[in-house]
Amino acid sequence: MSFPWAEHYEPKHALTKWIDSRLPLPRLVYNAVGAGYPVPRNLNYFWNFGVLAGVALTIQIITGIVLAMHYVAGTDQAFNSVEGIMRDVNQGWMLRYAHMNGASFFFIVVYIHIFRGLFYGSYKAPREMVWLLGVVIFLLMMATGFMGYVLPWGQMSFWGAQVITGFFSAIPVIGDPLHTWLLGGFAPDQATLNRFFSLHYLLPFVIAGVIVLHIWALHIPGSNNPTGVEVKGPQDTVPFHPYYTAKDGFGLGVFLILFAIMTFFYPNAMGHPDNYIPANPLSTPAHIVPEWYFLPFYAILKSFTVNWLWVPAKLWGVVAMFGAIALLFFLPWLDKSPIRSANYRPMYKIAFWILVVDVVILGYVGQAEPKEPNVRIGQFAAMYYFAHFLIIVPIINMFEVPKPLPNSITESVLHGEAAEAAPYGVGAGAAH
Structure with missing residues (x-):
């Protein structure tokens, strides 16, 4: 969808004009998250969670890159290398806890983001592709999270990999070869750790690429809103910046405060104590469970x-x-x-x-x-x-x-969503 009333980027200085004519990156940013992108004026704080998911992914990538510099993907060294990061690397404990809790916070904001989409019908036409790409991101997150859970090579890591991958062997004909291919052998071992570490490092960048497609697909029809009524004119929108950058900034502040509280005061609250025991193939834990976001x-x-x-x-x-x-x-x-x-x-x-x-x-x-x-x-x-x-x-x-819809987004904002609403037949047309 094009917004003819949107502000258009016009470089004012010779240097910015030269850059814009050869690499229009400032124009792209301006039109994606700046004043050049009008959004419905009635978005609530549930629309913050897309931005928060992007921030959570950024935290995971940055902390993950640094942790990978010190991690050793070996069955006889992985557990000790994680403990070495915690004890010997400068601020290693903070990086490890930030990465570990960052995964949980990433899933928290994505789950809220998904349920917000379910409640407000953000998966409906013309935003089907936005939803489908979002589900792809969710699947990639689950694969990344599972592989990352195996890397510390603790008891729950080892046996979680053993049990979860073992279910693939139930698939007729291809089950056993698929199970062997996933593990690189007949049980979790060195080959498993090598491939899981490699994929765990790679997949966040794949997720980032799909997020770019997700945002691109969103900018074609524009954002949904709490009423579900489509934008009808400039009176229904405001520029993304400064209105929603300020709103997202407040949400980001709350997110970072909660994230800091968990990282510094309750770092193991969302983990499993058995993962602080080195993996032992001869000792099965009494109760094997995956991370909470898979439960x-x-x-x-x-x-x-x-x-x-x-x-x-x-x-x-x-x-x-x-x-x-x-x-x-x-x-x-x-x-x-x-x-x-x-x-x-x-x-x-x-x-x-x-x-x-x-x-x-x-x-x-x-x-x-x-x-x-x-x-x-x-x-x-x-x-x-x-x-x-x-x-x-x-x-x-x-x-x-259904209840009657408001005639427009502006009406719902200025007069309340129920006041002077159109008859159902009129309002329903606005939902298409």
């Missing part, structure tokens, strides 16, 4: 306990785990409601909050011991997760009566 999907994987239709339970679990993420790719076509924002969809709003509770329950079950009633709770929660996207959302589309 909902791990709970779905564990919820299949019996064979069905001659298919092993382990294979059903692997299919369900990947299917839980694959569903997100199809969401723009599963939810056919013309209304974007859940603020105007009373039935969908209830279903959304039930889904949030359901994911929290799955996270709890993922770290709980696999015994009753945890197994049963996990099975019901996994069933609801799939039912939400495949059954409940399509049914809601057929029977839901």
Whole structure:
């Protein structure tokens, strides 16, 4: 979408004119995050989390590069090299804790970013490509996080790699070769550590590249907003700078304060104590769990306990785990409601909050011991997760009566979202 009322970059000095004519990077930045990019005037603080995700990735890349200078990817040296970073490298403890907690904060802001998109319908046309690229970023994050979790070569690192990669062997025909290829052998060993370290170092830069595509795709239709009503003119927008750079700056300040509190005062709160024990292939931990950000999907994987239709339970679990993420790719076509924002969809709003509770329950079950009633709770929660996207959302589309939409973004800002709203037939047109 083009915004004819947007301010256009015009270099004023001879040097900036010379640079702009040969490398229009200032123009690109100005049009991407400056006054040349108009955004809806009613964005709330939930729109801060995209910027925060970019900051979190930057922290991970910078700290990761420095840590890689001191890390040794060897089964007999990896654990000691991490301890050496903590004890002997100048400020190494801070770099390691910042990187470790930075991964958790990266997933926190991305999860909030995803649920914000679900609530406000940011996956709907014409922003399907923005959503699809976002899901690709999420998958790359999960792969990067899993490989990074293996690198300290502690007990949970080793056995997490053993258990999680072992599930791939359940895939018919290609399962065993795939498992051997992932590990570089028949069990986690030196080859596993080498390839995981290499990929863990590479993938953040791939994520950065996909983020560029994500932002590029966003700038074509423009940002969604809490009403879901499209921009109709200059009165509905404000320049990104200085209005939203100031707003994002405040959100960044809060983020960095919380991040500093966790890094300096509670650095191990989101980790597992067994990972401070060197890996021992002969001693299996009593309860193997992945990092917290994998727990909902791990709970779905564990919820299949019996064979069905001659298919092993382990294979059903692997299919369900990947299917839980694959569903997100199809969401723009599963939810056919013309209304974007859940603020105007009373039935969908209830279903959304039930889904949030359901994911929290799955996270709890993922770290709980696999015994009753945890197994049963996990099975019901996994069933609801799939039912939400495949059954409940399509049914809601057929029977839901949305609330009336405001005529414009400006009306919702100046007079309240419910005041002088257009009839449903008029407002619905604005959602396309």
